[in-house]
Amino acid sequence: MELTEEIAAIREGSGDPARLVGEFRRAALLVPLTLPPHGSGESGGIAHGGLMSAVQGGIRWFYAFTDETALARFAQARGAAHQEWEYLAILGARLVDAVVPMVDGPAGVAVNVADEDGSMLFPPVKGIVPDAYAVDAGAGEVA
Template identity: 75%
Template sequence: MELTAEIAVFRAGTGDPARLVGEFRRAVLLVPRAGGSVDGEGGLMSALSGGIRWFYAFTDEAAMARFAEARGEADREWPYLAILGARLVDAVVPEVGGPAGVAVNVADPEGSMLFPPVAGIVPDACAVDIDIEADSAVVA
């Protein structure tokens, strides 16, 4: 099942969280470049909310176009990076230096999904629900 279908099933209350995360990790996502930069200057487009850096990601160009329209920026070019969801959370999120997650298809009220910085989605060292130091402490 593709990610958008898995999101729909999950939002309907019948989805499996592990299957949803698996599909997210396998999906090729489109992540807009910050500032519209084609050469990578400025990084990836994101927003800070509640102390969490959220990377915007889209399942296809149509979903990204709806986001551009919602922002009133549909008249400009939107350069983007095509990246596996797994690569986004395993390689990009750790570079943030703080809590970071992924917001998928945020302009689609019935098809959006947040993948927060928690164990099972991001690497354990980046998860806000795990205290690595407490978990690795040796009891004498």
């Protein structure tokens, strides 16, 4: 099964969380790059500002999409469908194992956020991000 099918199964109540995380880690995701300031003459990209994200509830959420169509829906929802959107194709595993540890504070991944019935959050918890960066690391442990 691919990631979008696993998300649908979870949302319907019949999915397997471990299988969902496995598909997420194996999926090639499209992560939009931040845009340069208007009129700066710079092109958007990692060197300018990095991967597009937002902070909500004290967590930095990286936007990630399963395909260009889902990314286009996001651009349209932001009123920017007419703009060219540069993106990085990256495995979900690389996003959480290599990018999340570079963030100052907790970070997770928001997949297909413009799809009301097809979005999914992958929060910064054990089993998704490296344990050292999980907000629940140490939770329930007895010293």
